[in-house]
Amino acid sequence: MFLLGTEEIMNSEWWKNAVIYQVYPKSFNDSNNDGYGDINGIIEKLPYIKSLGVDAIWLNPLYVSPQVDNGYDIADYRAVDPRFGTNEDLYRLIDEAHKLDLKIIMDLVVNGTSDQHRWFKESCKSKDNYFSDFYIWKDAKADGSEPNNWGSNFSGSAWEWNDQRQQYYLHYYAKEQPDLNWENPRVREAVFDLMRFWKAKGVDGWRMDIITSISKNQEFPDNPAKHNEKYVVANQDNGPRMHEFIHDINQEVLAPFDMMSVGEAPASKSIDARQLVDPKRQELDMVFTFQHMHIDRQENGVNGRWDTQPADIVLLKSILSDWQNAMRDHGWNALYFENHDRARTPSRWGNDQEYRYESATAFATVLHCLQGTPFIYQGEEIGMTNPDFKLDDYEDVELRTNYRQYVEEQQTLSPEAFLKAAHQISRDNARTPMQWDDTLNAGFSESESWFKINERYPEINVDKDQKAQKSVSNYYRDLIKLRHNNLILRDGTYELKNAADPDVFAYERCLGEQKWTVVVNLSDKRLKRAKYYTPNLDSKVVISNYHKTKASDSDEILEPWEAIVFEDQI
Known part of the structure; x- marks a missing residue:
């Protein structure tokens, strides 16, 4: 058996031998009983995270935010949102994690900001101040309509009219999330500077949100329409200067400070990823593909991700195998099935009733025995399931805007069909509070939580799982030990x-x-x-x-x- 020695681990890129645990702070652990997870709650659970055998923690955004998109609308990149604690709390978390040999990965969200960010407020004031070109502004067409037919990922137009400036601004997501103008070198330098700020506080790496969207086609052409669409979400990733901008991030911050990087690349296939992660190109270490997460989506549906189907296992095998083969000797895979944007695997693709333990551990085995770096999302390691929510229970801005588009406006989906799809694939399925035990509110908080608790928490929780004969978390511990101790899983x-x-x-x-x-x-x-x-x-x-x-x-x-x-x- 080829074993991986300590000296070799230390001398190689640490992330190639690592397993990374993702924490969604809002739903992880509430230490002050205000209903929101917080930084001190994460510190309390560091021994548990360490007990799994993982090597690093990826933290979803903790920055000041109006929470329109659960923290991905950032109003201040250098300040912790008071609902999570203080900057000093975060610095302590970084220090305490490092004492346990756990590295800290933070979220870099720089395709856009919140409309409450100082940069945007200043940009709205005029066309000739320092921040005027921090965002993408365009005049209306002669008939007063949007500059082009680009659509928002959260439905409707990607353009929003601003009365103060008398122009439209671009937003690929919610209208409260204006896109930054990466053509402006001042924007790029501001991003490099905030990354250096967090490196100085001890952060070890970055997960980069929709990083392949930062470059826009400066001709702003209409996207090809289908199904008589008014607004089209297509051809809005992998813009002409994307590789240049990401290389700049590498040269200015990642390489000089030896920071690990994993980029979210929604539209990327394996051939695209090879360009992004090939070490010779000096861009990213890994990317998250969305390709394998569409195996339960109808290929030619008119309702986007809400036209669902049973998981196509042949397609799953084909996609994952393509990435294994294409990336070998050309880069490194980031391996995942669950995260804050993805539903719970036992409910989505498995059997969360008779075979919840078995299907949770089956998919874990598939993933952790591949070449790459596995990411575990909080609760995945105990086999958490999707909740049985009503439509009114959901919080997600994407779900609500898509319901309005497909059910109320287009009437291409019935409320019942939309709810069925939501039960299978909604992002909110992953955002219910962590289930620690069978006490009030699943041990997450002594107060009512910000989001409804999954009704199965008395049956599925950390305390019960770790004592069970069929323990999902203990199986994960065994998988992680295999990855750490056997070179065949890294290099085979x-x-x-x-x-x-x-x-x-x-x-x-x-x-x-x-x-x-x-x-x-x-x-x-x-x-x-x-x-x-x-x-x-x-x-x-x-x-x-x-x-x-x-x-x-x-x-x-x-x-x-x-x-x-x-x-x-x-």
Whole structure:
């Protein structure tokens, strides 16, 4: 067995050997019982996070914000929002995490700001002050309409009229989130400066929100329309100067200060990502693709992400395999199934009733045995599920604006169909408060929480999971140990098996004379194992979510949602 030694870990890029735990502060742990998670609440739970064996924490935005988009509308990049605590609290969190050898990754949200940011308020005042060109302003057309047909990701036009300046400004998301003008070198320098500020406080790296959107086509052409769309969300990523701007970030901040980076790249396919993460190009370390997260979306639907379908496992295998093969020797993968924008996997793609433990650990096995850096979203490690909410229970600005567009205005979806889709894929499914125990409010807070608690918290919580025979979190601990201790998971080759099989994700990782075969049943069916793997006398079981310890224990059947990894010598 190829083991990864401490000296080698220290001498290599740390993030290639790491597992990163994502904390959504608003919903993690409330230390002062005001209903909002906070920084001191995160500090209280550092021992728990450390116990999982992870190496770093990614913090969603903690900055001052009106919270139109749950903190992604930032009004002050250098100040902590009072609902989360103080700057001093955050500095202490960074210090306490470092004492536990946990690195801190912060969110960089610089495609746009809040409309309450000083930059935007000043920019509104005139066309000839220092901040005038910090944002993207355009005159109305002769008929008074928007400058072009670009659409907002939150529905409607991407342009908003400003009475004070008598011009339209661009916003790819909510109208309260005006896009920054990266063509302006003053904007770029302001971003570099705020990144240096946080580096000085001890931050180790950045997750960069929609970073591939920062460059805009300066001709501002109309996007090709389909389905008689008035506003079109297309061709708004990967602009002409995107690589130049990201390279500038690398040269000005990332490389000089040795900061890790992972960029959100919504429209990127593997060939695009190779340009973004190839070390020779000096841009990013990793990117988050959205491609594999669309396997339950109808390809030609007229209602965007709300036209859902059952998960296409063949497509999932194809996409993940493409990224494994395309990125090998050309960069590094960021691996994830859940985050603050993604629903809970056991509910979305698995079976969150009869096989909640099994399906949660099955998908975890698929992900953590791939080449790349796994990201775990809070609650994923205990198999949290989507809540059974009514429409009025949802908070997300995207859901509310999309409901207005597709149900009320276009009437292309019924309220019932929209709610069914929301139960499957809404971003709010991941934002319910963390379930710590079966006491009041799931142990998150002694007060009523900012967002409704998932009704299954008495059954699914950290305390209960860690004591259970079928413990999702203990299985995650075992997976993380495997990643830390076995070089084959970092450097081994990848080969997909049974590509067209609709139920089983099977692949091989090989390094030297060692071969690991990962076999994961992603269905409720009992299947014949021999189709995917046949053990020999020397075969060993590396890990199994059915607690099998010998290759012969697997009999000849793959149980529903069974995940098992075999080791053989080539």
